[in-house]
Amino acid sequence: MEHLKVTVDGTTYQKEVEPRTLLVHFLREDLGRVGTVVGCDTSNCGTCTVLVDGVSVKSCSMLAVQADGSEITTIQGVSDGNDWHPVQSAFKECHGLQCGYCTPGMVISSIDLLNENPNPTEAEIREGLEGNLCRCTGYHNIVKSVQRAAELMEGTKS
Amino acid sequence: MIPVAFDYKKASSVEDALAALAEGGEDAKLMGGGQSLVPVLRLRLNAPSVVVDCSSIPELKGIKDEGGKILIGAGTTHHAVMNDPAVKSSLKVLADATASVADPQIRHRGTLGGALAHSDPRADQPPVALALDAEFTIAGTTGQRTVAAADFFQGPFETAVGPDEILVSIAFPKLDGWGGHYEKFNRAAQAWSIIGVAAAVRMEGGKIAEARIGLTNVGGTPHRASAVEQALVGASSIAEVEAASMHASDNLSPFADEDADVDYRLHLARVLTARSVARAAGIS
Numbered sequence: 001m002e003h004l005k006v007t008v009d010g011t012t013y014q015k016e017v018e019p020r021t022l023l024v025h026f027l028r029e030d031l032g033r034v035g036t037v038v039g040c041d042t043s044n045c046g047t048c049t050v051l052v053d054g055v056s057v058k059s060c061s062m063l064a065v066q067a068d069g070s071e072i073t074t075i076q077g078v079s080d081g082n083d084w085h086p087v088q089s090a091f092k093e094c095h096g097l098q099c100g101y102c103t104p105g106m107v108i109s110s111i112d113l114l115n116e117n118p119n120p121t122e123a124e125i126r127e128g129l130e131g132n133l134c135r136c137t138g139y140h141n142i143v144k145s146v147q148r149a150a151e152l153m154e155g156t157k158s
Numbered sequence: 159m160i161p162v163a164f165d166y167k168k169a170s171s172v173e174d175a176l177a178a179l180a181e182g183g184e185d186a187k188l189m190g191g192g193q194s195l196v197p198v199l200r201l202r203l204n205a206p207s208v209v210v211d212c213s214s215i216p217e218l219k220g221i222k223d224e225g226g227k228i229l230i231g232a233g234t235t236h237h238a239v240m241n242d243p244a245v246k247s248s249l250k251v252l253a254d255a256t257a258s259v260a261d262p263q264i265r266h267r268g269t270l271g272g273a274l275a276h277s278d279p280r281a282d283q284p285p286v287a288l289a290l291d292a293e294f295t296i297a298g299t300t301g302q303r304t305v306a307a308a309d310f311f312q313g314p315f316e317t318a319v320g321p322d323e324i325l326v327s328i329a330f331p332k333l334d335g336w337g338g339h340y341e342k343f344n345r346a347a348q349a350w351s352i353i354g355v356a357a358a359v360r361m362e363g364g365k366i367a368e369a370r371i372g373l374t375n376v377g378g379t380p381h382r383a384s385a386v387e388q389a390l391v392g393a394s395s396i397a398e399v400e401a402a403s404m405h406a407s408d409n410l411s412p413f414a415d416e417d418a419d420v421d422y423r424l425h426l427a428r429v430l431t432a433r434s435v436a437r438a439a440g441i442s
Binding site: 002018019020022025041042043044046049052055056057058060061062063065066068109112113128130131132 | 159160161162163164165166168192193196197199200209211213237260261262263264266267347348
């Protein structure tokens with residue numbers, strides 16, 4: 001077992017983990033933070049995406065021990081108290097989800113995308129979400145949601 | 159799947175990692191960003207005794223402009239490589255190829271050195287390293303040695319890095335003023351290249367003066383299209399670029415797989431080489 005100290009959605013945890021434990025399993029099974037889901041288990045679908053030290057990572061493709069000392073944000077940590085993150089609001093407003101399974105990863109990847117590029121073109125949004133698959137193929141409204149989120153976030157800055 | 163149990167060692171320096179490798183014996187496995195290794199572990203295609211994690215070794219990270227060349231630490235992430243100003247201006251073809259690797263999440267963790275040392279025959283950066291005559295610095299218990307790109311890639315998933323060694327850095331000669339492009343042909347987002355062509359071109363008076371061409375996924379190792387490089391000298395029109403690119407299939411004996419049979423791969427090698435060179439040269 002390895003000792004792991006990690007901050008997840010603002011709370012610091014100290015746990016003993018087996019080195020083979022994937023980060024996504026650690027989040028779900030050891031911490032009970034089941035907002036982050038497992039989709040494909042093959043590094044393709046991106047629904048397990050979380051922010052590790054501020055950048056998007058597929059949590060099925062990282063060992064929990066590698067996150068030692070890191071700060072992690074899951075879908076459960078993006079809202080500010082009762083106020084949704086603008087990306088969450090935009091996904092609701094633009095109906096950027098159908099079955100909802102890809103949504104945790106889509107929202108996190110969209111936050112990462114907008115952090116790096118606050119005013120993306122449609123092509124840049126589609127490229128930027130390349131690592132996230134929607135099994136309902138509802139990409140059109142997801143792209144609209146990110147465009148709307150960009151407007152909302154611009155609004156919060158001014 | 160859940161990987162088979164293994165021991166874990168987080169190395170803090172190259173010496174530390176070399177010692178862990180020596181102690182772990184032949185089943186020890188180095189991990190860079192883990193974006194190839196974790197999927198392999200998850201599929202239980204490999205069951206290492208110990209995983210030596212190199213992702214926290216400071217000396218393996220970073221990009222240095224050393225005048226005539228750019229030195230990239232093996233542990234530098236794809237995201238850092240493709241966004242580095244010196245790489246973008248002096249090694250455009252490397253920035254292009256790196257931006258086409260997998261997806262943003264994987265580029266945040268995956269490393270240039272990890273990808274090169276993994277040496278997947280479908281990978282996007284090995285043909286760039288080969289075409290640009292990159293130099294690989296490898297550390298072992300007896301010290302460091304330098305290997306030319308032409309000698310580095312030895313077969314599918316096989317390189318000059320020995321089981322008790324670590325790739326430390328890769329030096330790329332700067333190509334200031336050259337055009338560059340990476341033409342990747344694949345079926346869908348995230349998919350591996352069916353074929354990819356890295357091209358760097360230096361123009362003089364509207365004509366191609368020098369060209370460097372590397373192809374991926376046409377064999378077990380990246381391929382340097384030397385015949386095309388020679389035939390391109392003096393070319394100034396798209397017809398001349400296309401004629402020179404016919405040599406891209408010279409001395410190639412590609413494999414067939416579910417994406418492409420042999421004839422189609424030879425065809426793609428020629429067509430994609432012409433496209434890549436035309437983009438790099440600004441000839442349309």
